[in-house]
Amino acid sequence: xxxxxxxxxxxxxxxxxxxxxxxxxxxxxxxxxxxxxxxxxxxxxxxxxxxxxxxxxxxxxxxxxxxxxxxxxxxxxxxxxxxxxxxxxxxxxxxxxxxxxxxxxxxxxx
Amino acid sequence: xxxxxxxxxxxxxxxxxxxxxxxxxxxxxxxxxxxxxxxxxxxxxxxxxxxxxxxxxxxxxxxxxxxxxxxxxxxxxxxxxxxxxxxxxxxxxxxxxxxxxxxxxxxxxxxxxxxx
Numbered sequence: 204x205x206x207x208x209x210x211x212x213x214x215x216x217x218x219x220x221x222x223x224x225x226x227x228x229x230x231x232x233x234x235x236x237x238x239x240x241x242x243x244x245x246x247x248x249x250x251x252x253x254x255x256x257x258x259x260x261x262x263x264x265x266x267x268x269x270x271x272x273x274x275x276x277x278x279x280x281x282x283x284x285x286x287x288x289x290x291x292x293x294x295x296x297x298x299x300x301x302x303x304x305x306x307x308x309x310x311x312x313x
Numbered sequence: 314x315x316x317x318x319x320x321x322x323x324x325x326x327x328x329x330x331x332x333x334x335x336x337x338x339x340x341x342x343x344x345x346x347x348x349x350x351x352x353x354x355x356x357x358x359x360x361x362x363x364x365x366x367x368x369x370x371x372x373x374x375x376x377x378x379x380x381x382x383x384x385x386x387x388x389x390x391x392x393x394x395x396x397x398x399x400x401x402x403x404x405x406x407x408x409x410x411x412x413x414x415x416x417x418x419x420x421x422x423x424x425x426x427x428x429x
Binding site (some may be wrong): 205233235236242243244245246250252259276281290292300302303304305306 | 317412417423
């Protein structure tokens with residue numbers, strides 16, 4: 204079951220904040236977040252684990268609401284480099300197979 | 314190398330030809346994944362290897378698609394008798410550990426395949 208991302212697209216001015224949501228109709232074990240720029244590889248941002256842990260390496264935060272089966276990615280004080288398409292991926296069970304959403308296109312303008 | 318390397322970056326083939334796409338994962342990574350990404354869509358799972366063993370090929374669209382990883386490092390995705398609907402970006406990803414959902418996957422830049 205493919206997770207649903209919202210919004211589909213968002214345009215920001217540099218310094219503004221954005222929230223990207225990812226929801227699933229099935230129980231979530233974890234949520235993976237990636238950013239992909241045009242013609243490039245998806246880049247790992249963060250993993251949200253059941254139980255509230257998060258693993259990531261960028262100054263971007265996220266939440267994981269198990270009851271609502273939803274994760275949100277928070278981008279604060281956006282920079283031009285934040286532009287790209289953000290994908291969430293959810294495993295179908297506790298294993299490796301990720302199902303990705305259709306993506307959220309984020310554009311940050313000067 | 315520092316990251317996952319895929320070759321070629323672009324491939325144009327005539328309908329009916331066979332193609333082979335190569336993936337060099339990050340050294341030491343146990344898990345290797347192939348995904349297909351259509352324009353404007355997220356990556357779709359094709360197949361998964363743990364070392365040299367292909368543990369899951371449930372996402373391969375047809376028996377024209379074949380993947381291998383004979384020595385547990387480099388992998389090749391082969392498509393026989395290509396069709397126009399095979400046109401897409403094929404992404405390879407690797408991760409350090411085994412089949413766990415809490416491990417980040419590191420992607421290559423992909424091969425953009427165009428079937429004429």
